[in-house]
Structures are given as C-alpha cells and as structure tokens.
Amino acid sequence: MEGKEEDVRLGANKFSERQPIGTAAQGSDDKDYKEPPPAPLFEPGELKSWSFYRAGIAEFMATFLFLYITVLTVMGVNNSTSKCATVGIQGIAWSFGGMIFALVYCTAGISGGHINPAVTFGLFLARNLSLTRALFYMVMQCLGAICGAGVVKGFQKGLYETTGGGANVVAPGYTKGDRLGAEIVGTFILVYTVFSATDAKKNARDSHVPILAPLPIGFAVFLVHLATIPITGTGINPRRTWGCHHLQQGHAWGHAGEDHWIFWVGPLMGGALVAIYHQGVIRAIPFKSRW
Secondary structure, eight states, X not given: OHHHHXXXXXXXXXXXXXXXXXXXXXXXXXXXXXOOOOOOSOOGGGGGOHHHHHHHHXXXXXXXXXXXXXXXHHHHHHHOSOGGGSOHHHHHHHHHHHHHHHHHHHHTTTTOOOOSXXXXXXXXXXXXXXXXXXXXXXXXXXXXXHHHHHHHHHHOXXXXXXXXXXXXXXXXXXXXXXXXXXXXXXXXXXXXXXXXXXXXXXXXXXXXXXXXXXXXXXXXXXXXXXXXXHHHSOOOOHHHHHHXXXXXXXXXXXXXXXXXXXXXXXXXXXXXXXXXXXXXXXXXXXXXXXX
16 A cells, blocks of 8 residues: 555656646657658668668569459459449448558558558658658559559450459549549548558557557548549559559550549649648648747
C-alpha cells in the first residue's frame, strides 16, 4: 500500500496540474516523438545500396501480384451475363482493398508499401523520400503492372480481349470534369489515409499503429471502389490503368482514348493535394519554426 502511495506522489510531482492546451501544447518542446528529417531531393548514395534496389523489387512484385488478382476478378465479373452469378461490384472492391491490405503488410518494412505512383508522388512532395527513389519506384510499379496484366493475358488471351482486360472505362452520362473530380477525391481519400496511418507522431504515441496501418489503407481502397466504380471504374492508381490498357491495345492509351489522361492527372493531383493539406495544415510543418 505504501508503494502505491509513493507512486502517486511521484506522479503528482512529475506532471503538474496545469498542462499546456491548444496552440501552447503544439508549441511545446517536450515531445514524445522525433520528427523525421526531410529527405534530400537527390541522394546519389542510394544507388550504391542494395536496400534501394531491394525496395524497388518489392514494389515490382507487389504491383505484379496486385494486377494479377484484381484483373482476373474484374474479368470474371465482366464475362458473366448476370452479375448475380459473380462477386459483383462488391467483390471487385473487396479484391482491390484486400490485396492492398495484404501487400502493404508484406512490403511496408521493405519499400514502404506504396504500390501506387500517386502515393509515391504525394510522399515525395512531403519530402518523405528522394526524387531518385520516387522515380525508381514509379518505374518498377509500371513494369510490375505490365507483367501482372501480361501473365493474365498470356493464359486467357481471348477472355482478356473480350472483357477489356479489366481496364478502366469511363461511364457515359458524366462530363470530363465529373470523372476527373471522382479520381481526385478518390485518390485524396486513399493517400490521406496513407499519410495518417504512417504519421510519425501517431506511431510514437500508439505502438499498435504501425501494425494496423495496412488495414485502414486497404479499407479506404475498398470504400472508394464502391463509390466510383460506376463512374470511372475506379482508377486512383495510374500504373494499374496504364498496365491494363498497354497490353489490351498494344500502346499505353488503350481503348480509353482521350480519356486516359484522367487516370493520371486525377490521382497525381489527389496525391499532391494530400501532401499540401497534411504537411501544411494537419502537421503545420511550415509554421512550426515561426510559432
């Protein structure tokens, strides 16, 4: 009993009754986490490190597996005359969200588990990785997408061509602005979830956050697909769209024609907006040195 009273006394002395709140708490120097330094724009030393190439290979393999499973799922739904006989839109959404959950869990400790140029672009703008690594990731992601879709086409070429290869198709009745907006908002939700789930401040205060990070990221992908599949087929990932179209028609633009730009501009804009919002507003990094 005396030991418990001593603990209470020490705790009362260590933590005063008046704790800083609001902006005072944000400006306190007594942090329980360390802000990671911004990544340099160019890091030539990375090119000599095996971990750099290992991370790129991890992105390639993750993208390859992602395209393989998701393209097969979409093809199965599109090939059926009745959506009730297939997994339907919900199944497609679960396929994309579930694969992101599994692959982020597998590769987060190696490459960060980006698996998406929009995520890589947003993290680059937030100075979380160098331009050298960002470009390398994007190249490996696109190559993985082509290989993943290529394997599917290799043993189901007829079905691949007749079902469109699981490529994104913009729905009629929507303007280009509607389609672009759907891609921007959908990607914003995904990348914002990535930023929040991997935030250094959260990771320091809640030890379970790094372990659970793949779950909200995968769930965000699932929800975005439910909402935007009827509009654009849900891109929010340029390399997924590019890989499918590239193999279907033999060139990167595919049958989407002039609308293919939407699946690049929209996600990249969404990723950039998250970088600005999260770093400038949520974390207020540009203002911390002033206040």
